Amino acid sequence: MIKSSFLRQSIIALVVKTSAAGLSFAMFLALARALPSDAFGQMGFAFSLATLLSVVGSFGQRALVLKYASIHTADGNNAALGGVLMFGYQRILLGGVALCLALAAWVLLTGSNARYLMWAGPLALALSLAEFQAHFLRAYDTMIAALVPRDIIWRLAVIASAGALIWTNSTDASAALALAIMTLSLLFIAAVQLAHQKTMRSLLRAPLPVPDSMARLWHRTSLGLWGVSMVKSAGPNLAVVMLGVILTPAETGPFFSALRVSMVLSLFLMAANMAGASGIARSFAQTDQSGLQHICTSAARAIALPTIAGFILIALLGKPVLRLFGEGFDAAYVPLLILSAGYLISALSGPTALVMETTGHERPYFRILTRITCLFLALMPLAIYVGGITGAAAMLAGNMIATQLLCYRYILRELHIAPGILSRRPHAAAYD
Structure with a gap:
């Protein structure tokens, strides 16, 4: 029931x-x-x-x-x-x-x-x-x-x-x-x-x-x-706020549109988090290592195909989609690809944040998240001055990817599971 x-x-x-x-x-x-x-x-x-x-x-x-x-x-x-x-x-x-x-x-x-x-x-x-x-x-x-x-x-x-x-x-x-x-x-x-x-x-x-x-x-x-x-x-919202302060509203609008389009790719990871939250918590509480690995691998593989398909569609149709928002908005096509790549790599890394939050590793997750976000936000103004909206997109995508990879590494080392699309071999812990 x-x-x-x-x-x-x-x-x-x-x-x-x-x-x-x-x-x-x-x-x-x-x-x-x-x-x-x-x-x-x-x-x-x-x-x-x-x-x-x-x-x-x-x-x-x-x-x-x-x-x-x-x-x-x-x-x-x-x-x-x-x-x-x-x-x-x-x-x-x-x-x-x-x-x-x-x-x-x-x-x-x-x-x-x-x-x-x-x-x-x-x-x-x-x-x-x-x-x-x-x-x-x-x-x-x-x-x-x-x-x-x-x-x-x-x-x-x-x-x-x-x-x-x-x-x-x-x-x-x-x-x-x-x-x-x-x-x-x-x-x-x-x-x-x-x-x-x-x-x-x-x-x-x-x-x-x-x-x-x-x-x-x-x-x-x-x-x-x-x-x-x-x-x-802080990451996505402060990026738009910084752009609005440094650049003109006409330049901020295309970036905001690109960000909103790319965020569609995060939907599949969010759905996997909803479906897998209780199973991950239950497997960890029961010290069911194989069950925990199975849920993470199944979730990552389930979202991989639709996220990759979504990325390909954005790559093919990104310019006409951005033009729907207004004339000249396709100038944000390269930032759109960069942001979408960030969401794609995050999805392929699996439900790392969920695993850390539901297995008692909230504080290490907070430390990783805070340090990486503060680093990339500190670099954001310089990136905007040098690269405009493309620089902002690079910093935002880098923030997502670095956080995911560091969490992935932490989970691999501390929990001995791989939360991404490649499952961990049963004997892999012996080589840590």
Whole structure:
């Protein structure tokens, strides 16, 4: 029963995420067609900034609520369940409002002409709330209720709004208008999602007291989860932010489009992580080395073919796909290939991050991730000055590949398994 339930939810998640990947492409394509090229570059810069700020302002509450809501749901501890929900909402709202005020103050006090950036704060708050609610609902295995509002309905709403701008041939289309549409529609959808969840409303309406020791545990745990999530989010989003600061919006837009197209290749690894997470954790707990190796090899081989096929399609059709976003966007074809190669090598390396996070090696993973990300981000400005968007793509792909290979090496040495497409020979550990 548990196995069939997990399989069903994995299939639902895969279908939703696959649909979301297509809709994400369509959403940014529609916005690119609705906005002038400079405005689209500004929107891409602000969206990446908002995505990064949503991670900063959520203080690790997404992963925290997914972890502890699952635990407290299983043991029937409604006091703790309501407590961790309220704990998360309070910190997300506090952090989100603080970021909104800080960003607005910076724009106003510096006299910046980039007034559209004032929408990055509210959009960050909307993203934080929507993701937090989705993570909480996943604890109940309600994948449809958790994922569909943000991943499907919100994107459809933005596509419809962009379509209206295209149809009316609006001359008022701007980055600020696009960001306002994205923000307000997401806040409305998150509010409707909360209104339809009786359990969440009842837990928030009459929260029960929780021990101080439990609140302190949540605080300590959330700090660690916050650090990992910020470093993970820093690479792609800070690359776009740095480009927006150093180059013009017209140059940032094509890179943002190339990044979004290449991210489609990460879908297959994400699906494998969803399907293999419990099996990897269970095999490790049972010290089933062969079972752990089998799951990793099967996952890597399952995603290898579609990821390679996707890379070939991008190589063949990359230029016309980029032209759909706007005239001259095919200038990002080489960066698109570089970014896609990074995602391809990451996929062939297998679920390295998942293995380290589910086998008690979170801290070594965090150290590897932090050191490599900081190194490549430090080199990013120089790479942009020297190579433009191609230099930025090279740094971002290098960050992905180096992190994956170092994690691969760590797993090979410490766990004696190969998480990639080539399985480890049973006697290989003797030669370490």
